Amino acid sequence: MLLLEHDAKELARQRGIPVPAGIFVDSQSVESMQLENDVAWVVKAQVGVGGRGKAGGVGFANSTREVVDFVRTHADASIKGQRIAGFRVERKVFFVHEVYLGFMVDAERRGVRVLLCAQGGVDVEENAQQHDAMLTAIAAPDEASLIAAASQLLAQLPSSFHGPLAPAIAALASAFVAFDATLLEVNPLFVLADGSWIAGDMKLAPDENAFPRQPELERVVRARPDVYREANFKLDHDFDYVEIDRRGQVGLLTTGAGLSMMLIDEMLQANRRPFNFCDVRTGLLRGSPTRLIEVLKQFKNGPEISVVLVNIFAGITDLGEFAQLLLQALDAVPEITVPVVARLIGNNVDAAKTLIAQSGRPITVEMDLDKALKLAIDRAGVVA
Amino acid sequence: MTAFQLDAQAKVIVQGATGRMGRRHSELMKQYGTRIVGGIAGASARREDSDVTLFDHCADAVAATDATVSITLVPPMDVLAAVTEALDAGIRCIVSPSEGMPVRDALIAYARVKEHGAIWVGPSTPGLAIPNRMKLGFIPDVSLSPGPLGVMSKSGTLSYEVCFRLARRGVGQSTWIGVGGDPVKGLRFAELLPYFQQDAATRAVLVLGEIGGSEEEELAAEMIRLSFSKPVFVLLAGASAPEGVTMGHAGALVQGGRGSIHSKMSALREAGAAVFTSIESLVDGVTRSDV
Numbered sequence: 001m002l003l004l005e006h007d008a009k010e011l012a013r014q015r016g017i018p019v020p021a022g023i024f025v026d027s028q029s030v031e032s033m034q035l036e037n038d039v040a041w042v043v044k045a046q047v048g049v050g051g052r053g054k055a056g057g058v059g060f061a062n063s064t065r066e067v068v069d070f071v072r073t074h075a076d077a078s079i080k081g082q083r084i085a086g087f088r089v090e091r092k093v094f095f096v097h098e099v100y101l102g103f104m105v106d107a108e109r110r111g112v113r114v115l116l117c118a119q120g121g122v123d124v125e126e127n128a129q130q131h132d133a134m135l136t137a138i139a140a141p142d143e144a145s146l147i148a149a150a151s152q153l154l155a156q157l158p159s160s161f162h163g164p165l166a167p168a169i170a171a172l173a174s175a176f177v178a179f180d181a182t183l184l185e186v187n188p189l190f191v192l193a194d195g196s197w198i199a200g201d202m203k204l205a206p207d208e209n210a211f212p213r214q215p216e217l218e219r220v221v222r223a224r225p226d227v228y229r230e231a232n233f234k235l236d237h238d239f240d241y242v243e244i245d246r247r248g249q250v251g252l253l254t255t256g257a258g259l260s261m262m263l264i265d266e267m268l269q270a271n272r273r274p275f276n277f278c279d280v281r282t283g284l285l286r287g288s289p290t291r292l293i294e295v296l297k298q299f300k301n302g303p304e305i306s307v308v309l310v311n312i313f314a315g316i317t318d319l320g321e322f323a324q325l326l327l328q329a330l331d332a333v334p335e336i337t338v339p340v341v342a343r344l345i346g347n348n349v350d351a352a353k354t355l356i357a358q359s360g361r362p363i364t365v366e367m368d369l370d371k372a373l374k375l376a377i378d379r380a381g382v383v384a
Numbered sequence: 385m386t387a388f389q390l391d392a393q394a395k396v397i398v399q400g401a402t403g404r405m406g407r408r409h410s411e412l413m414k415q416y417g418t419r420i421v422g423g424i425a426g427a428s429a430r431r432e433d434s435d436v437t438l439f440d441h442c443a444d445a446v447a448a449t450d451a452t453v454s455i456t457l458v459p460p461m462d463v464l465a466a467v468t469e470a471l472d473a474g475i476r477c478i479v480s481p482s483e484g485m486p487v488r489d490a491l492i493a494y495a496r497v498k499e500h501g502a503i504w505v506g507p508s509t510p511g512l513a514i515p516n517r518m519k520l521g522f523i524p525d526v527s528l529s530p531g532p533l534g535v536m537s538k539s540g541t542l543s544y545e546v547c548f549r550l551a552r553r554g555v556g557q558s559t560w561i562g563v564g565g566d567p568v569k570g571l572r573f574a575e576l577l578p579y580f581q582q583d584a585a586t587r588a589v590l591v592l593g594e595i596g597g598s599e600e601e602e603l604a605a606e607m608i609r610l611s612f613s614k615p616v617f618v619l620l621a622g623a624s625a626p627e628g629v630t631m632g633h634a635g636a637l638v639q640g641g642r643g644s645i646h647s648k649m650s651a652l653r654e655a656g657a658a659v660f661t662s663i664e665s666l667v668d669g670v671t672r673s674d675v
Contacts, residue, residue, distance in 0.1 A: 001630065002628070048628065049627075049628055080627070080628075081626070081627070082628070105487055105491070105567070105568065107567035107568050107569075107597050107598075107635070108572075108597075108598050108599075108602065110491060110494045110495075110568055111491065112491070140491075140495060141488050141491040141492060177488070180486055180487070180488055182487055182567075207486055207487045207488065208634075209460060209484045209485060209486045209487065209634065210486035210487070210488065212461055213461070213486075230629060230630065240630075240631075240632040242626075242629055242630075242631065242632075244624075244626065255541060256539065256540060256541020256542065256544075257539060257541070257565060257631060257632025257633045257636065258537075258538065258539020258540065258541055258542030258543070258565070258592065258594055258621050258632075258633070259539065259541035259542045259544075259545055259621075260541075260631075260632065261539075261542075261594060261595075261621040261622040261625065261631050261632070261636065262542055262545075262619075262621040262662075262663060264624055264625075265621060265622065265623045265624050265661060265662070266662050266663070268623075268624045269661070269662060277625075277631055277632065279632040313524075313541060313544050313545055313548070314524075315522060315523075315524030315525075315526070315544065316408070316412070316522075316524070345548075346524070346526065369545060369663075370663070370664055
């Protein structure tokens with residue numbers, strides 16, 4: 001998960017990291033926005049993917065009127081398939097250099113990769129490739145090691161960079177650790193004529209697993225439930241759910257991330273459109289239908305869902321108990337009337353079959369996953 | 385990195401033995417034949433009805449039992465402390481099933497494991513097993529069956545399903561290791577290849593991979609480097625995952641084109657692996673081969 005630039009910069013600003021003064025606006029709040037006159041502004045679409053500038057998501061304005069025009073023109077746009085969540089309007093920075101400085105977890109090397117390039121900006125990747133200019137090192141995930149590694153890289157740049165970048169390295173290395181980030185990238189990092197620095201753009205990817213010790217990051221994510229949808233669902237319900245296709249035909253009530261991904265792949269291979277991914281984790285139901293109800297409630301957002309596919313491979317879960325919870329969940333979400341194909345296998349499957357048969361509901365129990373998948377595919381019909 | 389090895393007779397302690405999961409799985413592992421010789425109790429734990437001998441600290445348990453292996457059935461925020469305690473007590477192999485360990489904790493834990501020359505499996509792993517001899521973790525008995533396949537998997541459920549179907553068609557496993565679905569982990573696919581190369585019981589390798597990260601590409605490079613001589617069958621999940629969205633496993637994320645299914649598929653095929661994108665085609669491919 002990538003935070004919006006605005007959220008990342010506000011978190012950074014609270015830590016004393018220099019960022020251009022800015023505000024967050026959307027198509028409504030922009031109408032009542034008050035900006036100073038005779039100031040050059042940058043208007044930046046807020047979206048959780050990179051490459052925004054080249055996709056036309058950044059504009060320059062010299063008056064309130066021009067800012068409003070840019071926001072109105074772009075408010076309904078998407079960048080790389082993601083809807084624009086709003087805009088950050090900030091003062092334009094007059095700089096002498098654009099630098100790239102980044103810290104990111106390197107899973108392969110099991111350390112933190114530090115990256116520094118004296119030619120930053122939107123073309124950093126091409127510059128780095130052409131001129132072999134990206135300096136990089138691997139460091140341990142503590143502040144002192146990150147600073148030491150980045151300082152060694154800095155020593156390879158001309159001395160004019162040392163004054164402004166030494167404090168930038170210290171501040172950003174410290175923030176990377178303090179935020180439990182998996183990525184903190186500042187590009188461009190502006191070096192100003194007076195030798196100071198300021199973060200032009202910022203990418204911050206927090207580690208959701210660390211939220212229990214990062215209350216401030218959790219607060220930022222919770223404040224935008226429409227932007228950080230999956231993260232909010234996980235915070236609220238403690239399991240993973242991702243809507244894949246609003247027009248999907250098959251609602252998935254499944255456990256296990258890998259197997260759920262595989263089912264989605266196999267359904268698409270058969271030309272059917274799955275509505276969602278989920279990993280309900282039956283081991284954590286603990287006698288309550290709540291998780292199942294939460295997933296069924298999501299299916300109300302899918303007008304074209306024509307079948308629900310349940311898949312439970314029960315290692316130790318009692319399927320009789322699970323069937324009871326499934327029936328309770330269906331009772332609790334009466335809007336879901338489509339047929340259900342339930343692939344159940346494992347412990348106490350006969351009790352589950354009996355309970356389901358007695359309920360009189362349109363639920364087909366199948367023990368073989370491939371057969372269950374084919375049943376669901378047949379019920380879903382062919383994609384129009 | 386210390387080379388992975390696995391002794392079915394190793395003595396095992398359970399950290400977090402008095403929690404809900406700890407009690408249940410200690411019993412199940414014991415029933416399967418794992419030599420569970422002790423458990424570490426939480427400070428406020430109910431101790432009366434424990435089936436294993438309880439100790440306050442890993443060091444006490446190791447001193448009393450000579451255990452060399454530990455499984456950490458503790459909450460995710462406590463895994464780093466549990467791994468550290470086990471290492472300090474002299475444990476040589478640690479399995480961490482917990483899901484949700486912070487990445488920074490995993491980086492620190494790995495550095496400590498390396499410093500001690502120990503082995504760490506996980507986090508976020510269903511565990512590992514030698515069928516009919518021992519298991520460490522949650523792998524369901526119904527999927528376990530002795531046979532020729534060395535299994536390594538990022539996913540629990542997908543491996544349960546695939547191995548269940550293969551077992552019903554008469555193809556079981558030599559050793560089964562879940563490496564886990566997190567990006568930063570103790571053991572990666574490529575690091576298990578030398579073990580499967582020298583393990584006489586392993587006649588072919590089954591890999592259950594998925595989008596995200598670079599483990600599959602590394603594995604392909606390692607197959608070439610080792611001139612790996614046994615057949616390798618790979619199932620890849622997540623071909624249709626949207627970019628920038630984490631699919632349950634923290635590591636299952638395609639970002640900026642990195643971690644996509646295509647680079648994994650082509651790297652593995654170039655290295656000589658048979659790559660599949662549906663369970664049934666994989667099961668057919670394995671059963672039709674002469675393993």
